[in-house]
Amino acid sequence: MAKSPEAEHPLKAIGWATKDTSGVFSPFKFSRRATGEHDVQFKVLYCGVCHSDLHMAKNEWGLTQYPLVPGHEIVGEVTEVGSKVEKFKVGDKVGVGCMVGSCRQCDQCTNDLENYCSKMILTYSAVYIDGTITYGGYSNLMVADEHFVVLWPKNFPLDIGAPLLCAGITTYSPLRYFGLDKPGMSIGVVGLGGLGHVAVKFAKAFGTKVTVISTSINKKKEATEKLGADSFLVSRDPEEMKAATGTLDGIIDTVSAHHPILPLISLLKPHGKMVLVGAPEKPLELPAFPLLSGRKLVAGSGIGGMKETQEMIDFAAKHNILPDVEIIPIDYINTAMDRLGKSDVKYRFVIDIAKSLKLE
Amino acid sequence: MAKSQSPETEHPVKAFGWAARDTSAHFSPFNFSRRATGERDVQVKVLYCGVCHSDLHMAKNEWGFTQFPIVPGHEITGIVTEVGSKVEKFKVGDKVGVGCMVGSCRECDQCANDLENYCSKFILTYSSRYTDGTVTYGGYSDKIVADEHFVIRWPENLPLDAGAPLLCAGITTYSPLKYHGLDKPGLNIGVVGLGGLGHVAVKFAKAFGSKVTVISTSINKKKEATERLGADSFLVSRDQEAMQAAAGTLDGIIDTVSAAHPLLPLVNLLKPHSHLIMVGGGEKPLEVPMLPLIFGRKSISGSGIGGLKETQEMVDFAAKHNIFADVEVIPMDYINTAFERLEKSDVKYRFVIDVANSFKAE
Numbered sequence: 001m002a003k004s005p006e007a008e009h010p011l012k013a014i015g016w017a018t019k020d021t022s023g024v025f026s027p028f029k030f031s032r033r034a035t036g037e038h039d040v041q042f043k044v045l046y047c048g049v050c051h052s053d054l055h056m057a058k059n060e061w062g063l064t065q066y067p068l069v070p071g072h073e074i075v076g077e078v079t080e081v082g083s084k085v086e087k088f089k090v091g092d093k094v095g096v097g098c099m100v101g102s103c104r105q106c107d108q109c110t111n112d113l114e115n116y117c118s119k120m121i122l123t124y125s126a127v128y129i130d131g132t133i134t135y136g137g138y139s140n141l142m143v144a145d146e147h148f149v150v151l152w153p154k155n156f157p158l159d160i161g162a163p164l165l166c167a168g169i170t171t172y173s174p175l176r177y178f179g180l181d182k183p184g185m186s187i188g189v190v191g192l193g194g195l196g197h198v199a200v201k202f203a204k205a206f207g208t209k210v211t212v213i214s215t216s217i218n219k220k221k222e223a224t225e226k227l228g229a230d231s232f233l234v235s236r237d238p239e240e241m242k243a244a245t246g247t248l249d250g251i252i253d254t255v256s257a258h259h260p261i262l263p264l265i266s267l268l269k270p271h272g273k274m275v276l277v278g279a280p281e282k283p284l285e286l287p288a289f290p291l292l293s294g295r296k297l298v299a300g301s302g303i304g305g306m307k308e309t310q311e312m313i314d315f316a317a318k319h320n321i322l323p324d325v326e327i328i329p330i331d332y333i334n335t336a337m338d339r340l341g342k343s344d345v346k347y348r349f350v351i352d353i354a355k356s357l358k359l360e
Numbered sequence: 361m362a363k364s365q366s367p368e369t370e371h372p373v374k375a376f377g378w379a380a381r382d383t384s385a386h387f388s389p390f391n392f393s394r395r396a397t398g399e400r401d402v403q404v405k406v407l408y409c410g411v412c413h414s415d416l417h418m419a420k421n422e423w424g425f426t427q428f429p430i431v432p433g434h435e436i437t438g439i440v441t442e443v444g445s446k447v448e449k450f451k452v453g454d455k456v457g458v459g460c461m462v463g464s465c466r467e468c469d470q471c472a473n474d475l476e477n478y479c480s481k482f483i484l485t486y487s488s489r490y491t492d493g494t495v496t497y498g499g500y501s502d503k504i505v506a507d508e509h510f511v512i513r514w515p516e517n518l519p520l521d522a523g524a525p526l527l528c529a530g531i532t533t534y535s536p537l538k539y540h541g542l543d544k545p546g547l548n549i550g551v552v553g554l555g556g557l558g559h560v561a562v563k564f565a566k567a568f569g570s571k572v573t574v575i576s577t578s579i580n581k582k583k584e585a586t587e588r589l590g591a592d593s594f595l596v597s598r599d600q601e602a603m604q605a606a607a608g609t610l611d612g613i614i615d616t617v618s619a620a621h622p623l624l625p626l627v628n629l630l631k632p633h634s635h636l637i638m639v640g641g642g643e644k645p646l647e648v649p650m651l652p653l654i655f656g657r658k659s660i661s662g663s664g665i666g667g668l669k670e671t672q673e674m675v676d677f678a679a680k681h682n683i684f685a686d687v688e689v690i691p692m693d694y695i696n697t698a699f700e701r702l703e704k705s706d707v708k709y710r711f712v713i714d715v716a717n718s719f720k721a722e
Contacts, residue, residue, distance in 0.1 A: 270478040283648055292663060293664050
């Protein structure tokens with residue numbers, strides 16, 4: 001019944017996949033569908049390595065379909081467009097992020113919130129409308145519906161910019177939605193990794209004062225001198241945290257490891273909002289009283305819709321906001337994942353697919 | 361400096377109430393005193409006082425900040441008996457109310473925006489330190505003196521007994537419905553828990569034109585909720601199938617329950633981008649499932665009473681729409697039995713102490 005990954009579609013493709021929860025990657029032959037009338041086919045040039053790729057490789061969220069070809073910060077050059085495609089032509093530089101499909105009809109979809117559609121299809125490890133598993137950007141070729149393809153701004157670097165397609169939209173969206181983008185506001189960013197460092201850049205571009213909150217003093221110099229954060233708090237230092245009580249209008253918490261949130265809630269002003277974008281798998285403990293006595297709010301947010309993703313990329317290009325990356329060849333991916341597990345990267349690996357992944 | 365004078369002597373005006381002296385929360389008569397009516401003060405003869413569940417939490421010192429002896433009561437209605445020389449809003453004979461606060465700094469961002477309840481220096485009606493250093497005593501007493509800013513004008517047609525609980529239960533549920541935009545007609549609002557707060561939340565939500573779903577642990581409350589209070593539907597939170605069928609249908613939920621309870625099933629009832637608002641004051645931390653919040657951009661927030669301007673607005677709205685609490689009026693000396701029953705949720709839905717008639721002989 002089920003055809004092999006190599007045979008299920010007409011176009012040969014190559015990627016690197018992990019086959020089980022060990023999370024170890026190796027070359028993988030598979031195939032891509034023919035370019036449908038609304039599809040855009042593109043040669044992958046670069047793909048960012050998101051921490052979600054690691055969570056999924058080890059099936060930490062229980063959603064993984066093996067073999068898994070992750071990668072949802074994908075940039076490339078269009079090689080073919082379907083007959084009804086209007087927004088793209090061959091040669092265009094494009095990007096694909098975390099989604100490749102949604103129902104296109106529900107309230108969420110009609111309000112440009114495809115990421116909240118109950119039938120949203122992830123770029124990898126999901127079931128596409130044709131019943132096949134989706135494979136992501138750790139591969140040489142992508143085919144996606146034009147609605148889920150982003151036009152890459154001219155003169156905007158593809159390699160360094162790729163992580164915006166997940167880390168960028170994931171932090172841009174809640175800053176906008178929760179009104180934490182007004183000049184002069186005081187915004188906290190918890191965690192200084194792939195998401196955190198991009199959050200700092202967007203928050204600064206919005207004119208806010210940014211406080212980075214981290215478990216370790218080691219990141220202070222980096223945060224304040226390189227990333228432009230206005231201040232830095234060590235979350236394990238009770239005195240520092242106390243002194244900053246009630247000073248923040250909002251907090252973007254990017255940490256996925258289980259961590260105490262009461263100290264963070266205390267940092268909020270009344271009516272302040274904390275938005276969690278890291279995805280801890282165990283429930284967090286939330287004290288009721290501080291929420292009631294300060295009318296504070298804790299929300300979650302995940303990526304953004306396609307319209308907002310395009311808006312975010314255009315904003316980043318206009319304000320020259322780019323992640324800090326380490327470019328790697330595809331065969332470095334296992335070492336990269338080990339280092340990522342120890343937060344040993346400033347701040348995103350980006351795979352140079354074009355140079356390192358070739359179809360034999 | 362003289363440490364503490366006794367409650368009876370620290371102020372010039374004799375007062376009488378019922379207090380608990382320790383965490384046994386046993387109430388008995390208590391002689392104390394009220395301050396002289398300052399230039400901005402209003403002195404009120406207490407007619408009725410609602411019994412809020414907070415009064416019980418505080419009498420047992422469950423939140424750790426009770427000052428004993430405690431005279432609770434923050435749903436107070438009465439008649440003005442004296443006004444200070446600079447008082448503008450009230451005159452002798454006016455019907456008034458006093459809720460959960462009697463002071464704030466009046467200068468900070470919160471106070472300047474009519475959000476005195478979020479002022480870091482706000483003073484509770486009972487068991488707090490007033491600006492003169494004395495402990496505040498609440499409405500389980502024959503009289504109260506309060507700054508006019510914290511006194512509410514009582515509308516003519518609103519009953520003083522059944523309306524008294526609006527001063528805490530009312531504002532506590534009205535405020536978040538307004539703040540989160542849950543006061544638009546046609547929305548689907550959930551109310552968790554059908555007690556003092558919950559039943560008033562249902563009434564306000566219906567008055568706003570919402571469809572209301574009451575969520576309760578027990579099927580016993582269904583008839584009450586739908587037939588008497590006008591709720592449009594009823595969910596038993598322990599009925600997994602019913603909860604699953606209602607997944608993603610609610611625009612907002614007001615959760616009035618203070619006991620520890622699982623939040624994940626409630627989060628699942630919300631539509632994307634919607635809020636679960638906690639107004640019950642539980643002391644144990646809640647367990648928040650993060651992935652459902654992230655996948656639906658949902659939130660959990662809290663809300664506590666409301667500012668004075670909004671409290672007045674709420675009372676006027678209630679008068680206009682004939683909204684008041686369902687109460688059981690009791691004499692003061694029933695209070696200990698009332699608390700036992702309150703602990704078992706055995707009241708529909710607020711006890712209100714008929715203070716004036718209880719203290720006539722004193």
